[in-house]
Amino acid sequence: MRAAVYRRFGGPEVVRIEEVPKPVPQAGEVLIKVMASTVSVADHRMRARDLPKGLGFFGPLVLGVFAPRKKILGMDVTGVVEGVGAGVRRFSPGDAVVGLTGVHFGGHGEYVCLKQDAALVAKPAEMSFEDAVALVFGGHTVSECIRRCPIKPGDAVLVNGASGAVGSAAVQVAKHFGAVVTAVTSAGNAELVRSLGADLVIDYAETDFAASGERYDVIFECVGNAPFERAGAALKPGGTLLLVIVDLEGMLNAKKNGRRSVTRVLPISFTPTSADVAFAIDLAQAGALRPVIDRTYELDQIVEAHRYVDSGRKRGNVVLRVAG
Ligand SMILES: NC(=O)c1ccc[n+]([C@@H]2O[C@H](COP(=O)([O-])OP(=O)(O)OC[C@H]3O[C@@H](n4cnc5c(N)ncnc54)[C@H](OP(=O)(O)O)[C@@H]3O)[C@@H](O)[C@H]2O)c1
Known part of the structure; x- marks a missing residue:
């Protein structure tokens, strides 16, 4: 199968299209023909070994010491189940699915195997593959x-x-949950965030x-x-700081900082479940969450896609069309 592979850490150009063996589903796994994935900041972090301050020590353990441990990036995936391993009951060949490959990555290849109890759900028939996959990365995190x-x-909710x-x-x-939302963004994105429902920018x-x-x-x-x-100074007493991105010091001091200031400081860990993916898909179907797609690239344009994500300026999601 064709896949975007990186065999050393570095800039966007370390990613290349290669022919690699097609995975075979083991017991409890589904084989997915990948229609689309996204190129996310998680792919950037893995590829460039760009981890929050203080987490560099743990990096090699997760990412690989001399070479990447996971050679095909892509943390989310949508496609069609092509085969199933022994004991799979949740999905059958032909099912359209959407979900997270998570720390196993692999969404940037034509096929990927996931455990049937991974963060994977059925894709609604009326939702395009591109829209579905663009809901997952942000949607599951917010869930x-x-x-x-x-x-x-x-x-009163502020989104930085x-x-x-x-x-x-x-x-x-x-x-959707009735908050008065303040969005922090650059002037160029003010209109976008207002269109998503921000009351103040x-x-x-x-x-x-x-x-x-x-x-x-x-x-x-x-x-x-x-x-x-x-940000602590901008919290009401009893307010909550959700640290979607946090360095080691912030993680270690979260409880202490919360206790001292009578607030809650919550580092958000990465523990996706199928319920988190379903949350995003269900909200989209109810018209409360729209996928924000900035650009769409073909698999062959993977280096350009990484380059754009590296700019740090993407709006919402960058979709990667993998098959077809
Ligand atoms: N804990 C978890 O499980 C988890 C899950 C997902 C993501 N994350 C982390 O969360 C962070 C956000 O992820 P993401 O996917 O949303 O990133 P992203 O899509 O790459 O965010 C890009 C946006 O950041 C905005 N931005 C840049 N500088 C800014 C500033 N000073 N103030 C306000 N906005 C600014 C840019 O807007 P402008 O062009 O307008 O500046 C751009 O639109 C990443 O660090 C990621 O690693 C953690």
């Missing part, structure tokens, strides 16, 4: 945030990094949200520049 910190009608894959989902989900080049005197019930930190030391 985990909401599980740990339910949002109530009237809550509102135009990214996670931020664009967070704005819509918070709005802060241009980060003009205003520092943390120094403005406004207080929030919930802050989604999706950029990496608003740790507790900065």
